[in-house]
Amino acid sequence: DAGVIQSPRHEVTEMGQEVTLRCKPISGHNSLFWYRQTMMRGLELLIYFNNNVPIDDSGMPEDRFSAKMPNASFSTLKIQPSEPRDSAVYFCASRGGTSGTYEQYFGPGTRLTVT
Amino acid sequence: AQSVSQHNHHVILSEAASLELGCNYSYGGTVNLFWYVQYPGQHLQLLLKYFSGDPLVKGIKGFEAEFIKSKFSFNLRKPSVQWSDTAEYFCAVNAGSNYQLIWGAGTKLIIKP
Numbered sequence: 001d002a003g004v005i006q007s008p009r010h011e012v013t014e015m016g017q018e019v020t021l022r023c024k025p026i027s028g029h030n031s032l033f034w035y036r037q038t039m040m041r042g043l044e045l046l047i048y049f050n051n052n053v054p055i056d057d058s059g060m061p062e063d064r065f066s067a068k069m070p071n072a073s074f075s076t077l078k079i080q081p082s083e084p085r086d087s088a089v090y091f092c093a094s095r096g097g098t099s100g101t102y103e104q105y106f107g108p109g110t111r112l113t114v115t
Numbered sequence: 116a117q118s119v120s121q122h123n124h125h126v127i128l129s130e131a132a133s134l135e136l137g138c139n140y141s142y143g144g145t146v147n148l149f150w151y152v153q154y155p156g157q158h159l160q161l162l163l164k165y166f167s168g169d170p171l172v173k174g175i176k177g178f179e180a181e182f183i184k185s186k187f188s189f190n191l192r193k194p195s196v197q198w199s200d201t202a203e204y205f206c207a208v209n210a211g212s213n214y215q216l217i218w219g220a221g222t223k224l225i226i227k228p
Contacts, residue, residue, distance in 0.1 A: 031214050042220050043159075043205065050214055091158060095214070102147050102209040104216060106158040 004107035012113045018080040025094030035091040082114045121219035136191040138206030147209040148189040154202045198228045
């Protein structure tokens, strides 16, 4: 299995631009999580999906952030417009519905820099 | 509210020293417990997990953790650390039927060669 796949791995953009981060979960997993990691705030859960449905988006910072999961094998996290304070590493993780042990498998992350 | 507390934010040890990282959680029911490791510049990887059974859990790379229910603790241990163990270590808890993991703030471990 290829594991969780994220793209791009690095993104540098200017303030005000739209940024789209992509994630492909492990095949067969039915839960998907988006996290943000910064030095100041550590690891933060932004949103999670179960069976493609958003269950909890209380961690999404503000309306500039949106996430979708149109099917079981693809999710996007969009920031529009981006701001310098959005600079962080964004991780996607997935979890298998039948495993019963709730561990999450993380992708390599997208390092976002907003100038 | 459920929470996870990691007592030390930074730990510095010499090679061959013994390691114990503390983790306490607040939840009175059934829990699943995890330790993840994040090497510099990499993503989080599962180190070990407790689901049920023997409270002493062995993971990869010589790590182990002990679940002590009465103390709400799940401390991570390694008898002799190596320079390659330099990383950040996260404790996480799944409580009840919630899909989420509740994460500790992480402990940065630096091993001096």
